[in-house]
Amino acid sequence: MAWPPGIRNLVLAAVAAVVTSTVAVAVLLHPEDGTRKITGTVDAAPGLAWSIDAVAIDGRASAEFRDPVAGTEFDLDATGFVDAGDTVVTVIGVADGSMVRDPVMYGIDATTGATRWRAPAGELGGCAGTPVDGDVVCFTSPMAEVPALVGYDVASGAITRTPTDWLVFALAAADDRVYIAEGDVESDDVRVHAGTLADPDAYWTRAFAMGTLWEDLSSDALDVSRGQGVLALGADVAGFDLGGGDPTWTAQLHGCSRITQTFDALVLHDHTGCAGYSPVGAEILDRTGRALVATNGEGVHDLTFDRPADATIPVLLADGAYDRRDGTVRWTDTDLVQNGPDRNGGGANRGTATAVLGDVALLHDPATLTATGVNLRTGQRLWRRNTERFGAVHGWDGHFAILTDATGLWAVDLRTGEITWDIPFLAVHADPDAITGEGELSAKGNGHYIYAARRTIIGLRPLGG
Template identity: 35%
Template sequence: MTTRFSPRTRLRIAAVAAVVTVAAAVLTVIDAGNRAQSLDLGSPLWAVDAAEVLGREFAIFRSPLGGTEFNMEMGGFIDADSVVVTMAGMPDRQSYSLDDAELVALDAADGSVRWRSSAVDIGGCSPTLLDGSLLCYSGPYVSADAYSIFDIESGERRDVVTPWTPIIAVVWGDNVLALEGDIESNDVRVHSGTVDDPQANWSKAFDVGGSWESGYVEPVMSVRGGLGLISLDETLGFDPKTGDQRWLYGYTTCSSTHTSSDGVTLVSERDCEGDGQARSEYAIDQYGHEFASADSPPTGSGSSFSWRYSRDEPSGGTVPIILGDSGFDRKTGEKLWTNREVFGSARSLAVIGDVVAVTDTDATIRVVDLFSGEVLWDTRTERTGDVSWNGDLVVDEGVVYGVNARTGQRTWEVRVEPDGDDGFGSWVQPRELWGGERVLLRVSEDRITALKRS
């Protein structure tokens, strides 16, 4: 186990949170167009240490979305406008679990703790609020099967027993969708209802499944653009209103899929042997109809579609989709442009409005116009931008700065104090950025720092 320095040796925060009042400096930078400009080098708004919150020296922050068992997501919050909810506890480095966990609600304006509540029996929480409350569920590793509802203002908790063990539960409008059953036996069921009547709307059994581990890699169930998704070793689309199955696609274990915010699913089918390149790439609509396909890349042309979507927020239904190294009309499937040089070696895509930030294998960010496929600007950075906030691409290089997504011009900068020794293994990033409605946050295991507020 990697040695960790005590938080007492780091920058300490007086009480639970403190507002930083250091005067801003002026910094001259060169933007993407090689133009010199002067920016105020701002200071963080506030910072909170996990050790201070729990009163325990080696406490850490974790995402509340995955609960306390096998929780390896360092970042992750539940955005409740004026409040952000995170989870804090004591790490078990051998099992990757979080002991003595608590849900912690932080005021987005000043970082003060609004409320704390025990989360030792929480298997996960929905990222979307339910009528002003946080919906969590028990998960498979506790004795009681229940929903747990936390009032977002007070933290008051109410538990409702369910007739089955929820693997995951998500809020969709006024409804709660819950998945339960046996993943390894392809025997899962989804129920739609309310907290007090979990099966009020419908209950459906689905012949879909995967390995035990597949239930912990990505959200097993989600709703995107009016399409319900069960994502395991195979992916199933269903109508969240009725529970009717729309489509089912099975893949090799080396294949990948991504469903956009409007329900369009991009599929890259791969062989696990040989060069591992994509053999078939296509897009399907909400009803499972294939409407666009990309030519398989020639051998040695690059990985093509091996990227992950770090962010996907197109500005509307006319913004093209990316399939392979080309842009396609997301309604008709017409190919609009091709840019193999950029997308052939891409590793991460962040769709922001009508542009896409493409992170290359050498940590170069190229921002591409989605309508033309042309590179608008590029830059090289050690920590690439996976987050946008208020229209800016955000990059963390110790100094965290915002960049106009279309021009590459820096718009603001904030200098952040180093967090000390963040690392304890290669399976987690040392820090992350997270943008909510009210506040932009920088997160490490030990500290949450507010950078900007809208």
């Protein structure tokens, strides 16, 4: 059949339009992956998916990222973000002496680095490190004109304010509950509440006759992250049940002592002398305050990352690994205690474990300049290597430990000790001040990471995905 010229041209134009539209749809459905290979890195290293700069986002010449958990009332120089899944929530402000000037809360797309929203963030005393019911929950400074709990919607940045006449000094979150500590610490008149953003004492309220000086109040006075609540005010420490708030035990800190929570509601009570900051003893307390095991002097382990697989993984103290339920010795190893002083003349008899990752402990002995991987279930040494470089473990993806120092990030295979990849900060950004150490890392899974420094936040993901 022969088409008249006019009809034929119309048909061809329609077909061309359909083909063009189809191609356009295909492009939209399969966007090009813009992940860039970082110069000088091995193929196994993740590439740079995105990079954002605080100055470029905020517009002020000295703008920097700050961790919302630390609040905005004072500048504690803490860099970081709240990981809320598809969104990371951070603060941008300008350091001005001991203050953060004109702080703003930002929601950043974890996949692209795009700014999803921004909201004012002045006069915040602190925020919970995990979201609750879709909100990052914060509290206002005691000096705020209208004290309140403040929620930032993770998806939109919409602000919810719950006014309160409480003198809130600490806030934490776990299992979709908000825990608030408030009262006059200098009068030993303190209460802890469990509730929600809208109803902060919905579940329970408990009074604690303990306190400290306001200037001695710790930024981590309230901890609910390990299966029980711990309130630490000066020398006074108390444990409490998260479900009903019932007090379970008390303890006293002396000198430069400290407490550290670990998995399954265990607490390490580290008795440290202020002279030379030397350990003089320690014990591990269970959720009732009973001492499972104690040591005199040596071997307190300072873990920068503590994530045991489950309650069958023993807890470390001195040169021993102890059952978390009854305190029995599972195995011992002299490698768990530092062999003599390090290059600065200190550290002798300190514990060498720096991270517990699933069923592996990562040890570092600065006296012998060795790193070691140990199977925590058996005490078997998996590997050992000499190393001049050893950073802090800031992440774990189930297989690799991600370490950071002032120069970059690198991944260590926990089973072999091999360095799988190494990303120098200068290979990502030529400005040596743009990305530095002492930042915060989040392992998002499947080789995806986010790292936040003061001036720059970067997203990393496998090349091609």
